[in-house]
Amino acid sequence: MPREIHFFNTLTRRVEVFHPLEPGHVRMYTCGPTVYNFVHIGNLRTFLFEDVLRRTLAAFGYRVTQVMNLTDIDDKTIKGAAAEGVSLREFTDRYVAAFFADIDALGIQRAEHYPRATDFIPQQVELVQRLTARGHTYVQDGSTYFRIATFPGYGKLSGLDLDEVKAGARVDADEYEKEDVRDFVLWKAAKPGEPAWETALGPGRPGWHLECSAMGMTLLGESFDIHTGAVDNIFPHHENEIAQSEGATGKAFVHTWLHAEHLVVEGQKMAKSAGNFFTLRDLLEKGYDPLAIRYLLVSVPYRQKLNFTFDGLHAAAAGVERIGNTLRRLAHTPPAVGEGSLPAETVDEFFAEFDGGLADDLNTARALAAVHTLLTKVNQALDAGGIGDGGRRRVEAAFAHLDAVLGIVPKAAAADTADADVDALIAERNATRKTREFARADAIRQELTARGIVLEDTPHGTVWHRTK
RNA sequence: GGUGACGUAGCCAAGUGGUAAGGCAGGGGCCUGCAAAGCCCUCAUUCGGCGGUUCGACUCCGCCCGUCACCUCCA
Numbered sequence: 001m002p003r004e005i006h007f008f009n010t011l012t013r014r015v016e017v018f019h020p021l022e023p024g025h026v027r028m029y030t031c032g033p034t035v036y037n038f039v040h041i042g043n044l045r046t047f048l049f050e051d052v053l054r055r056t057l058a059a060f061g062y063r064v065t066q067v068m069n070l071t072d073i074d075d076k077t078i079k080g081a082a083a084e085g086v087s088l089r090e091f092t093d094r095y096v097a098a099f100f101a102d103i104d105a106l107g108i109q110r111a112e113h114y115p116r117a118t119d120f121i122p123q124q125v126e127l128v129q130r131l132t133a134r135g136h137t138y139v140q141d142g143s144t145y146f147r148i149a150t151f152p153g154y155g156k157l158s159g160l161d162l163d164e165v166k167a168g169a170r171v172d173a174d175e176y177e178k179e180d181v182r183d184f185v186l187w188k189a190a191k192p193g194e195p196a197w198e199t200a201l202g203p204g205r206p207g208w209h210l211e212c213s214a215m216g217m218t219l220l221g222e223s224f225d226i227h228t229g230a231v232d233n234i235f236p237h238h239e240n241e242i243a244q245s246e247g248a249t250g251k252a253f254v255h256t257w258l259h260a261e262h263l264v265v266e267g268q269k270m271a272k273s274a275g276n277f278f279t280l281r282d283l284l285e286k287g288y289d290p291l292a293i294r295y296l297l298v299s300v301p302y303r304q305k306l307n308f309t310f311d312g313l314h315a316a317a318a319g320v321e322r323i324g325n326t327l328r329r330l331a332h333t334p335p336a337v338g339e340g341s342l343p344a345e346t347v348d349e350f351f352a353e354f355d356g357g358l359a360d361d362l363n364t365a366r367a368l369a370a371v372h373t374l375l376t377k378v379n380q381a382l383d384a385g386g387i388g389d390g391g392r393r394r395v396e397a398a399f400a401h402l403d404a405v406l407g408i409v410p411k412a413a414a415a416d417t418a419d420a421d422v423d424a425l426i427a428e429r430n431a432t433r434k435t436r437e438f439a440r441a442d443a444i445r446q447e448l449t450a451r452g453i454v455l456e457d458t459p460h461g462t463v464w465h466r467t468k
Numbered sequence: 469g470g471u472g473a474c475g476u477a478g479c480c481a482a483g484u485g486g487u488a489a490g491g492c493a494g495g496g497g498c499c500u501g502c503a504a505a506g507c508c509c510u511c512a513u514u515c516g517g518c519g520g521u522u523c524g525a526c527u528c529c530g531c532c533c534g535u536c537a538c539c540u541c542c543a
Contacts, residue, residue: 099490454504
């Protein structure tokens, strides 16, 4: 039996116990990138939340089937391809590859499916036809629209009052003519110079929302468990997905909707015009460790705004280092005879608190606090009587669990353990230390420091590791 | 104008009726030839402000101040 987990469901605005439709198997759809540019750290915050979600579910014993769409047809991709005079596919392929490179760099696990909107045109057309058969659509100037007046549940996700929307200041930003400003386009009539498909709906291309409904239902079924995105997707995107999907099937589309809050930079909204806009590449070029970036973006619970600051990034780097240092100490310290100084309960308490935090709507801050408490206790035990084999296995299991869920445990490089040249220098240094020739000893240490190697003289001998 | 969040130490942040987790930074100490790593002590008489409810409120209610998000294509 998988562990019980609670989520705040945007649809009900309450924290609920989660029950997948098929016991033990979670089907989830996570809104992915529009592939017209490199993803920025705000996008990454959302993808990292989704990554922690799937890792937590897996660690809790659920089977997970995740879909993440790649939006490769919309105004921005069309414009980008046209600007460079290349095909839409050629243009978007480049950013699809960049997207995978970025999520790999951050250790984001791959979803089971990455459907592209342009590969699912027939499914999208069929969905519109089903909607038409049920009287939810109308055609104007070659475009097909969804008439929201035919869907009584419209607004249930966002809680928006449609009369207010109608009265709102920003209306009809769309270039297409609609019967009612609140209606949205399902299928856009072909325009000169834009990609178009010849279909039963006439020549054209899918509207923005259509792909997610069509691909989600094709790959996960007409009803599935979880749908995620960032808060700005609640309206109109997710609201429209519900209308399209439930209008076509008459069934509940998604049971649990989870939305990540935005990331801000130094307290300000991230914007290119404000000069505080960062992609992963920008940060890596500045020399930041991807693991530290991951730690920072994962450390604030997903429903809180995350204030990205360079101070915070340094703190995150320190956190990652502390995990690595403790792991290294554990490896270098000889096992204690017997049980040693780390009670089994300490690790039990870690698991209880770490998992308890995650089960509480993915409270990663609470989980991380448990991690630091464990680190302190492990170090205390290492300073005291050491840790026996049994205790070591328990601690290693705890680190493995931490890494499986949050993915923030640094890997020890194999090179750190074997290098004859370094070993020779260390032997020489220790010989000079014995004879109290500290000037020579320090010179050797400085030389190694210059080579990116840090020495530590422990009670069990001198150990070394490379700096990042 | 409508809807919804949020405001906890220098910074990030948990808690949400029983008397303030955790991390980073800072200060002091132990260990070390010196370091590094680690450990110990210290760091909010107080949770935006003012009232109210209560034996008791950071936690509930009201008002005010401030920051922010969404209101048709922005993760």
